[in-house]
Amino acid sequence: MKSALNLRNVVVVLVIAGLVLLPVYSALTGKVFILTMFTRIIILALAAASLNLIMGYGGMMSFGHAAYLGIGGYAVGILAFEGTGSGFIQWPVALLASALFALVIGALSLRTRGVYFIMITLAFAQMAYYIASSLSRYGADDGLTIYKRSNFGGVVDLSNRTQFYYVCLACLLGGTYLIWRIVNSRFGLVVQGVRSNEQRMQAIGFNANRYRLVCFVISGTICGLAGALLANNTDFVSPAVMYWTRSGDLMVMVILGGMGTLFGPVIGAIVFLLLEELLSQVTEYWAMIMGPLLLLIVLFARGGIMGLLGRFSRG
Structure with missing residues (x-):
């Protein structure tokens, strides 16, 4: 009972309750902006959680994860542009396209380790960025405007801010639950074992690359869903969403919140994006303040915010 009521769990419950009640507030x-801002935060938190699956639990430091955000977004935008507005078609296509791209990247990059793996994932993401930039029919560098959000036949209206917010929140909570089930399953334990000692797992009969590849594809698919949500949220998609700096932002969210913890990426995304919003209102050089702040948190809060809360609980 005591462990169930530790500080980390209390903070997680309070954050979830706050997110659920935010539209009421x-x-x-009458503060519509706060709902819009937290819709974006929730979407990027889902993308960060998907990255945490391979980075925190699988030990795969991907620097090209933002590519799936762009692929999911472009799947929605291109289909809408071509006259297919049904979300029952757009979203599965976004998931499938992201999964296929992750399969190709994973099949090639997982043959390498360490910095070589990081550079290959970055190279593939930049390739996707330049391909999107060359699509003149779909706006090229200027991006593609989405004039109508995904239509679900009256089941849910994504044009309604509150309904769309709850759809995003449901995707985040559903995605987090799926990740929890994965990491606590036999499959997830093998992936974590491969991260800790690949040679030993190979020796006892597990095909390490196969398990890592499946995990990589699942992660990319979840991030593709976040991309579909992001395109609907902004009514716009552009190559900029795939740029390597966005992948860097997702990595910072994961590390800040607590790599290898279930809810850490969500906490990290909230803190990172709120800091970004608050500091950008103070000065246009907000990044010069954000950098040292994040550095202090990483140096003195080993294991991120969730690790810090865990130490307070034990103390």
């Missing part, structure tokens, strides 16, 4: 205060 927005409606009562």
